[in-house]
Amino acid sequence: MSLDHDLSGASAVQVARSVASGKVSAQEVARALLDTIEQRNPTWNAFTEVTRERALAEAGAIDAARARGERLGPLAGVPYAVKNLFDIAGLTTLAGSKINRDRAPASVDATAIQRLRAAGAVLTGALNMDEYAYGFSTENTHYGPSRNPHDLSRVAGGSSGGSAAAVAAGLVPFALGTDTNGSIRVPASLCGLFGLKPTYGRLSRAGGYLFVGSLDHIGPLARTTEDLALAYDAMQGPDAADPVCAQRATAPVQGQLGLGIDGLRIAVADGYFARPMADEARNAVAAVARALGATARIDIPEAGRGRAAAFLMTAIEGSLLHLPDLKTRAADFDPITRDRMLAGALAPAQWLWQSHRVRRYVRDQAIRVFEQCDLIIAPCTPMSAPAIGTEFITLEGEKMLARPNLGLFTQPISFLGWPVAAVPVAGVSALPIGVQLIAAPWREDLCLRVAAHLERLGIAAAPVAAAAAAPGH
Amino acid sequence: MSESGNTDWNTYVDNMSTAIGLPIAADHRAGVIGNLERMEQVARAVNSIPLTDTDEAAGVFLP
Numbered sequence: 001m002s003l004d005h006d007l008s009g010a011s012a013v014q015v016a017r018s019v020a021s022g023k024v025s026a027q028e029v030a031r032a033l034l035d036t037i038e039q040r041n042p043t044w045n046a047f048t049e050v051t052r053e054r055a056l057a058e059a060g061a062i063d064a065a066r067a068r069g070e071r072l073g074p075l076a077g078v079p080y081a082v083k084n085l086f087d088i089a090g091l092t093t094l095a096g097s098k099i100n101r102d103r104a105p106a107s108v109d110a111t112a113i114q115r116l117r118a119a120g121a122v123l124t125g126a127l128n129m130d131e132y133a134y135g136f137s138t139e140n141t142h143y144g145p146s147r148n149p150h151d152l153s154r155v156a157g158g159s160s161g162g163s164a165a166a167v168a169a170g171l172v173p174f175a176l177g178t179d180t181n182g183s184i185r186v187p188a189s190l191c192g193l194f195g196l197k198p199t200y201g202r203l204s205r206a207g208g209y210l211f212v213g214s215l216d217h218i219g220p221l222a223r224t225t226e227d228l229a230l231a232y233d234a235m236q237g238p239d240a241a242d243p244v245c246a247q248r249a250t251a252p253v254q255g256q257l258g259l260g261i262d263g264l265r266i267a268v269a270d271g272y273f274a275r276p277m278a279d280e281a282r283n284a285v286a287a288v289a290r291a292l293g294a295t296a297r298i299d300i301p302e303a304g305r306g307r308a309a310a311f312l313m314t315a316i317e318g319s320l321l322h323l324p325d326l327k328t329r330a331a332d333f334d335p336i337t338r339d340r341m342l343a344g345a346l347a348p349a350q351w352l353w354q355s356h357r358v359r360r361y362v363r364d365q366a367i368r369v370f371e372q373c374d375l376i377i378a379p380c381t382p383m384s385a386p387a388i389g390t391e392f393i394t395l396e397g398e399k400m401l402a403r404p405n406l407g408l409f410t411q412p413i414s415f416l417g418w419p420v421a422a423v424p425v426a427g428v429s430a431l432p433i434g435v436q437l438i439a440a441p442w443r444e445d446l447c448l449r450v451a452a453h454l455e456r457l458g459i460a461a462a463p464v465a466a467a468a469a470a471p472g473h
Numbered sequence: 474m475s476e477s478g479n480t481d482w483n484t485y486v487d488n489m490s491t492a493i494g495l496p497i498a499a500d501h502r503a504g505v506i507g508n509l510e511r512m513e514q515v516a517r518a519v520n521s522i523p524l525t526d527t528d529e530a531a532g533v534f535l536p
Binding site for chain 1: 485486489490493494495496497498501504505506507508509512515516518519520521522524528529530531533536
């Protein structure tokens with residue numbers, strides 16, 4: 001790689017190899033991408049903060065380590081960025097809010113950032129999101145909407161919309177997001193990216209600003225499955241600082257991406273997941289099923305009532321976390337979600353308690369599907385990206401609120417805590433659309449193995465958005 | 474709140490906001506009640522699941 005090339009299309013794997021071989025220095029890479037971010041970010045509004053000094057210092061440390069002959073980490077010199085709910089030492093953790101601006105800066109990095117740094121990755125900044133992660137569109141009133149790099153008039157999805165926009169626009173090879181009800185998978189689908197929501201408890205959330213602790217996950221978004229696996233593997237491992245983080249040995253997936261699909265029983269989700277959706281979403285599922293030879297259809301029991309319970313847990317837990325601020329600063333909340341927050345804080349405790357009990361019941365019903373299959377294909381979003389400001393959508397004649405229903409198909413799966421890869425399906429519509437590849441708990445390897453197979457077949461692809469890659473942009 | 478959807482959310486909001494010390498400004502009242510009505514509908518689906526006494530909530534949920 002030389003800096004004659006635009007770095008915006010380079011993958012994390014390419015950058016790490018080039019830095020390790022000395023073809024390019026980590027500081028050269030960092031400078032080039034930081035300049036690109038500075039010039040182009042205003043178009044997409046992906047970044048809310050650029051950590052230039054820190055990035056150059058981290059890159060300089062990589063170059064110095066190489067000069068000393070030290071072995072470099074697998075992400076050496078790879079720029080990335082994080083949703084602005086992750087603690088970055090020295091910066092105030094906004095979590096998309098106006099209220100948090102008044103808080104003290106974080107004193108240490110979130111665990112995920114510490115682990116990525118240990119692997120050699122270079123942090124370039126913090127990314128836009130829905131306020132307190134409560135949304136699927138990143139139409140943030142305080143910081144403006146993040147725009148979809150494939151069509152600036154459309155949403156990037158949310159709540160990790162800045163993360164998706166940054167990767168789809170080629171500003172970084174990968175980014176971190178969080179997923180409570182679909183907030184990695186929805187923006188991955190709408191921006192045409194690979195995204196991984198691991199098993200609940202697989203990756204540490206310590207140092208991340210919680211939305212709904214009972215449902216929150218973290219994970220990466222990237223343009224290739226190799227990059228997704230690289231970032232995911234670097235973040236694995238137990239962490240006593242997060243009570244939910246499992247005490248499990250790491251299970252690296254990078255070496256498994258080439259294993260193909262032989263011997264896997266793959267089915268298409270039916271029942272709840274066959275409900276109204278736009279043609280592009282249906283066509284995406286059909287294209288992936290055809291490519292994988294999946295003809296069996298399977299019903300995930302209680303998906304609908306599971307989503308209902310997730311909705312209540314989100315509304316009530318997500319609101320009660322902010323009760324002190326709701327009492328004194330309600331006017332400073334994003335108007336898009338303020339009334340929902342106030343209502344959630346007032347809601348009866350029975351609804352929350354019942355939802356938690358139902359979660360176990362639904363888990364025990366639903367897990368049985370894996371007696372019949374190893375992997376499930378399901379739609380990711382019910383449609384491609386709507387225009388910014390869209391209040392209602394109509395799917396097969398059914399009118400519904402746009403923002404909450406972008407997570408129609410993702411919410412039941414995060415409720416179950418199962419691992420899912422969001423996979424961008426090539427060639428089914430003008431705008432990006434993804435599908436979900438769902439596996440049993442702790443089988444992220446299967447999700448990524450099948451995603452990599454689809455990538456090799458050309459069925460899945462996540463190029464830098466054409467508009468973003470256009471010369472002279 | 475009733476299972477039949479006849480809940481008097483106006484009174485509920487008054488009482489609950491007093492109980493937990495969360496004032497609801499007049500501008501937000503209709504929006505809050507609209508959200509509670511929607512949640513009530515959703516809660517009906519959740520409450521329709523026949524749980525037994527042994528169906529516990531998980532302190533830390535394990536999938």
